[in-house]
Amino acid sequence: TQLLEQSPQFLSIQEGENLTVYCNSSSVFSSLQWYRQEPGEGPVLLVTVVTGGEVKKLKRLTFQFGDARKDSSLHITAAQPGDTGLYLCAGAKNTGNQFYFGTGTSLTVIP
Amino acid sequence: DSGVTQTPKHLITATGQRVTLRCSPRSGDLSVYWYQQSLDQGLQFLIQYYNGEERAKGNILERFSAQQFPDLHSELNLSSLELGDSALYFCASSVNGRYNSPLHFGNGTRLTVT
Numbered sequence: 214t215q216l217l218e219q220s221p222q223f224l225s226i227q228e229g230e231n232l233t234v235y236c237n238s239s240s241v242f243s244s245l246q247w248y249r250q251e252p253g254e255g256p257v258l259l260v261t262v263v264t265g266g267e268v269k270k271l272k273r274l275t276f277q278f279g280d281a282r283k284d285s286s287l288h289i290t291a292a293q294p295g296d297t298g299l300y301l302c303a304g305a306k307n308t309g310n311q312f313y314f315g316t317g318t319s320l321t322v323i324p
Numbered sequence: 325d326s327g328v329t330q331t332p333k334h335l336i337t338a339t340g341q342r343v344t345l346r347c348s349p350r351s352g353d354l355s356v357y358w359y360q361q362s363l364d365q366g367l368q369f370l371i372q373y374y375n376g377e378e379r380a381k382g383n384i385l386e387r388f389s390a391q392q393f394p395d396l397h398s399e400l401n402l403s404s405l406e407l408g409d410s411a412l413y414f415c416a417s418s419v420n421g422r423y424n425s426p427l428h429f430g431n432g433t434r435l436t437v438t
Contacts, residue, residue, distance in 0.1 A: 243423050255326065255414050255429030256367070263424060301367065305423035311380050312357070312427060314367040 216240055217304055217315035225321040226292055234287045234318045236302035243307040245278055245285045250299040259287075292322045327351060330415050330430035338438055342403040345433045347415030349396055353428070355379070355421030356398040358390055361432070362411040373398060374421040405437045 217238045226232055236245070244263045248256035260269050262278035262285065269276045273296075275288040285302055302315040327350035337343055349356050358370040369382035373392035384390075387405075392398040402409060412434050416427040 246426060248427075248429075253431065255328070255416070255431050256427075257326070257429070258426045261424070261426055303427075307423050311369055311372065311382060312423075313369070314359075316366050 216313040217302055219300075219302060219315040219318045221318060222316065223319050223321075225323065228294060228322055228324050229291050232289050232292060232320070234289075234300055234320070236285045236287075236304075236315050238283050238304060238313075240304070240306075240313075241282050242304035242313075243282070244305050245282070246303045246305075246312070247276055247285070247287055248301045248303060250301060251297075256299075256301055289320075292320075294322045294324050296320060297322050326428040326430065328415060328417050328428050328430035330413075330433050332433060333431070334434050334436075336436045336438065337405060339405055339407060341405050341437075342401065343405065343435065345400040345402070345413055345415075345435075347398045347400070347417075347430060349398070349415075349417030350428050353417035353419050354396065355418045355425075356392055356396070357416040357418070357427060358384075358398070358400050359414040359416065360411050361414060365411075367414070370400070372421060379421055402435070407437050410435055410437045 247259045250256040265280045265282045267278045273290045300318045303312045329348040355374045357372045370384040372380040390400045412432045414432045416429045418425040
């Protein structure tokens with residue numbers, strides 16, 4: 214059983230469209246991270262959020278941590294083909310050192 | 325480049341065999357994590373080390389073992405291999421192994437058991 218559920222599992226959109234990926238859990242996390250993984254490579258960190266309600270922006274990507282620190286969202290504006298990849302959220306608790314990874318969202322942006 | 329080096333990149337072996345996967349963490353990072361990634365299970369945490377000591381254990385099978393050496397590199401040993409062990413194995417490192425310290429991943433070892 215996955216502690217973190219992501220939706221949607223697969224997403225295929227046209228270049229220029231907007232999209233939102235969700236990461237949900239019934240557990241509270243002390244920090245939540247988003248990673249992007251491309252084929253043949255390891256996940257690469259995009260952002261870390263630690264405060265409930267926190268919003269962080271990285272160019273066209275906007276990340277939000279839920280007020281209760283149980284969920285997060287990733288919004289991409291005007292998607293580009295270079296955004297194609299597997300997006301993973303990962304939550305960590307300050308009572309341990311384990312990072313719990315979400316089920317992943319595979320994004321394809323069609324030129 | 326994350327600075328984390330994993331070898332080998334690919335490994336093909338037969339059922340019942342034993343293999344060793346190696347990981348060199350990013351310079352300055354004291355903690356190493358091992359993850360298994362398969363299509364149906366996603367990214368599963370196996371084990372974590374900090375400065376040579378085991379710190380956390382996840383869904384690691386008894387047939388699997390790992391260690392972190394004094395020079396901080398780590399090895400993951402997989403024995404009595406089964407077809408279901410075929411997967412991508414990732415190593416990640418972090419500065420202090422705490423919840424607020426991000427993970428830096430290597431490019432993985434793709435293990436195929438035939």
